[in-house]
Amino acid sequence: MIRKTIVLFFIVLLFFEHSLYALGSLPPRKYIPVKVRVINDAEDVLIRIKGLYKIADFGNGNILSEGKDLQGLSVSPGYIKGEGIKLLPELGARVYVNNRQFRGDIDIVKDKNNRLFIVNHVDLEQYLYGVLYHEISHNWPVEVLKAQAIAARTYAFYQKLVSKNKYYDLTADVYSQVYGGRTSEKWRTTRAVDLTRGLVLTYEDKIFPAYFHATCGGSTTDALTLWNIDIAALRARICDFCSISPHYTWQKELTIDNVQSMLKKADYDISIVSFEIMKRDNSGRIVDFLIKGKDKDIRLSGNKFRLIVGPNLIKSANFEIDKKGKYVTFTGKGWGHGVGMCQWGAFNMASQGWKAEDILKYYYPGSEIIRIE
Numbered sequence: 001m002i003r004k005t006i007v008l009f010f011i012v013l014l015f016f017e018h019s020l021y022a023l024g025s026l027p028p029r030k031y032i033p034v035k036v037r038v039i040n041d042a043e044d045v046l047i048r049i050k051g052l053y054k055i056a057d058f059g060n061g062n063i064l065s066e067g068k069d070l071q072g073l074s075v076s077p078g079y080i081k082g083e084g085i086k087l088l089p090e091l092g093a094r095v096y097v098n099n100r101q102f103r104g105d106i107d108i109v110k111d112k113n114n115r116l117f118i119v120n121h122v123d124l125e126q127y128l129y130g131v132l133y134h135e136i137s138h139n140w141p142v143e144v145l146k147a148q149a150i151a152a153r154t155y156a157f158y159q160k161l162v163s164k165n166k167y168y169d170l171t172a173d174v175y176s177q178v179y180g181g182r183t184s185e186k187w188r189t190t191r192a193v194d195l196t197r198g199l200v201l202t203y204e205d206k207i208f209p210a211y212f213h214a215t216c217g218g219s220t221t222d223a224l225t226l227w228n229i230d231i232a233a234l235r236a237r238i239c240d241f242c243s244i245s246p247h248y249t250w251q252k253e254l255t256i257d258n259v260q261s262m263l264k265k266a267d268y269d270i271s272i273v274s275f276e277i278m279k280r281d282n283s284g285r286i287v288d289f290l291i292k293g294k295d296k297d298i299r300l301s302g303n304k305f306r307l308i309v310g311p312n313l314i315k316s317a318n319f320e321i322d323k324k325g326k327y328v329t330f331t332g333k334g335w336g337h338g339v340g341m342c343q344w345g346a347f348n349m350a351s352q353g354w355k356a357e358d359i360l361k362y363y364y365p366g367s368e369i370i371r372i373e
């Protein structure tokens, strides 16, 4: 009986969440295009379009062909006469690149090595639909999803404003924000985007890169230390909220050979003798890391070291190091660069009843929320 009641409660809750969403139809709004590089350095790509479409020359925009329902066209650099082509689906048509569906138009462009990169032209809000699922669990409370939508929108809009690249504003990987197109959309994350439509963070009336990361491990860090960005909204904050995170502490054992080969790939050729932590910032992250070698020494920031060895192996720059013979053990706290919003902390705050706006003001102190449309 109790189980039945609980199931019924969740069905009612789900229906209520759905119907709330369905009730408020969204007013018309401005289209803010962003250009996202979704594939890089490809030998070829497989294109499929369901519905009406045009294919245009990338350089002069001349229409090269048009039609309906393109079945599995493999595009290689040899197929393209000029610099590239543009796929222009008509309203309602569906475009697939390597079997992943994207909203908006697609550029297929040749790079200087005669390989292909693919750029998706998409509306900022629809871009966020395809980002949130990758950046956060879509099962988390709505207030943390909303906070994430606002932070991700701010980050993307900032990148659009500062991008100097002719072809794209953002990449779709971990170096920007992970974006999977329409294939990655889930209704709860899409709803969080809609509920915060057009909202971005500003500091002293300026958009700033609202960085975020998985788990800070006790304290976030200054963007000043990491990237020389000096604004109050990106300064270190104490955060105990993420102590529930599975990444709050971590340990990784690697062989010295493994570390050496990763360093060598990044042009640091060294025969490692020992490691020495020279300096940490106030949050505990290593800012000066000395690797002593047989012939020479290397000095790196903890963050650079972790990016070289592997950001998923050395999860943060806040670690202790223990070398024994051929092995080295890293014991650390947190996952990610540590700047801005701590996602697991934000999750715990939302679970305790914090609103998205308060979560954001905690992690980006002094920031304001404005609407960009």
Ligand SMILES: [Zn+2]
Binding pocket: 215, 216, 217, 218, 219, 220, 239, 240, 241, 242, 243, 342, 344, 345
């Ligand atoms: Zn935290």
